[in-house]
Amino acid sequence: MSIKCNKNAPIGVFDSGVGGLTVAREIMRQLPKEHIVYFGDTARVPYGSKSQNNIIRFSRQIIRFLRTQSVKAIVIACNTASALALDVVRQETEIPVIGVVIPGARAAVQATESKKIGVIGTEATIRSEMYTKIMKEMDPEVSVIGKACPLFVPLVEEGFSKHNVTGEIIDYYLESMKESDIDTMILGCTHYPLLRTRVREYMGEQVHIVNPAYETAMDLKKILEDNDMANETLEEEHATYSFYVSDAADKFKQFANSILPYDIETTKQINIEEY
Amino acid sequence: MSIKCNKNAPIGVFDSGVGGLTVAREIMRQLPKEHIVYFGDTARVPYGSKSQNNIIRFSRQIIRFLRTQSVKAIVIACNTASALALDVVRQETEIPVIGVVIPGARAAVQATESKKIGVIGTEATIRSEMYTKIMKEMDPEVSVIGKACPLFVPLVEEGFSKHNVTGEIIDYYLESMKESDIDTMILGCTHYPLLRTRVREYMGEQVHIVNPAYETAMDLKKILEDNDMANETLEEEHATYSFYVSDAADKFKQFANSILPYDIETTKQINIEEY
Structure with missing residues (x-):
């Protein structure tokens, strides 16, 4: 894989809800220079009880949303979507997509x-x-x-x-x-x-x-390095993290603040069905 | 309220998931001659994090589905939908609709x-x-x-x-x-x-x-009696109970069998978005 990209572009990370924040946290630790855009599909959580067709549809919508944020790579930080949708969406997407499984x-x-x-x-x-x-x-x-x-x-x-x-x-x-x-x-x-x-x-x-979560961040690091996509221009303390959810932004923020090493200030709610 | 109805018609009971089965169970106990059609919206549970507009939309869909089953009255066995949708859907529905709150x-x-x-x-x-x-x-x-x-x-x-x-x-x-x-x-x-x-x-x-749940079954009993809608024709051991869900019928059945006084044999999964 050889990809021309803006190295300063963010990593897209998504999950059915808050759980994927443990993956985002590992990326923050291991790749402190990388910006992150996180999406939690809190309106449609849990994915475990949904059909494969729906999981693929949800993943496509989220990837379309993340691409509006100009992400350079995508991490599916959700076991169900990694197992059921990764193969399909990876083939449709020009940037690297990895899962956690x-x-x-x-x-x-x-x-x-x-x-x-x-x-x-x-x-x-x-x-x-x-x-x-x-x-x-x-x-x-x-x-x-x-x-x-x-x-x-x-x-x-x-x-x-x-x-x-x-x-x-x-x-x-x-x-x-x-x-x-x-x-x-x-x-x-x-x-x-x-x-x-x-x-x-x-x-x-x-x-x-x-x-x-730890292994996935390691994999991401390797992919970025191998493809000359890693962000080199940034001092690590200036990486920016943005959080989006499909419902109940307050509860998400509360949980995020309990597990991330810093307090997130805003979480934006979007209508994911529009993507 | 004076309603002409088929007294042998079932009571419709709905909830966002399995919880409303405690209400169905009270109706079985207190009104053993009444048939019941239960719908659990397991695809869209929980309702608590959804907007009022969505709760009203979901309730309307479920009521349309229950009416295809010719129910004579409807019990909203869900606290959220009782609080957010009862006033609206009651005005649109010609048969009695009661909530649990x-x-x-x-x-x-x-x-x-x-x-x-x-x-x-x-x-x-x-x-x-x-x-x-x-x-x-x-x-x-x-x-x-x-x-x-x-x-x-x-x-x-x-x-x-x-x-x-x-x-x-x-x-x-x-x-x-x-x-x-x-x-x-x-x-x-x-x-x-x-x-x-x-x-x-x-x-x-x-x-x-x-x-x-107990108080709601008591209210239902009173409404049926006051409006001459109670089923009088049936021996109690012959009441029929039907269960419908929007997702994951097996898990629903397992939980239902753990709390109801008898084993339910089938739970049908329907696409509630079609109603």
């Missing part, structure tokens, strides 16, 4: 020695076996145990990450996985990096925890 | 002696102060304390109603309300009747717990 899957396949990998995620992610399929394509010898942890998202969104009950619920969901012989575990939902410390403590040091 | 508010105003009433609900319900406004119209002397309990819905939907952690989360949300001087408390979310026993235990016997 492949970087996470690849890191897990590279890390495992026992070839036993655990994946935790939403019910939709686990039921779809998206990580299992991709990892088995990468290495047919791996075996994968999936476990849906549907309460993790509301616990994180309601600010219970450090609360007592979260420990009990981690135990409830992950007990069988702890007793299994996995040596690697994927945090297969964009909210889960916010429980990473607690999950790591619970699972113990012998289990390598893969954070797809 | 007014019956719940009236029961609380009648029950309180101290004139201090607590309301618990979703963030959207509490922020809108829908119960407060209606109760103050009924009795300007009441004072109302609201408390959003956003984790209650996922706890109930994920089957944690009887789990340990639910007790801790009840304590977390309701401690200040327990220390207040309310003597009446409204379960202002259709999921909360499924936590009624635990909330009652926590709050103690001196607090009267109002279940709007």
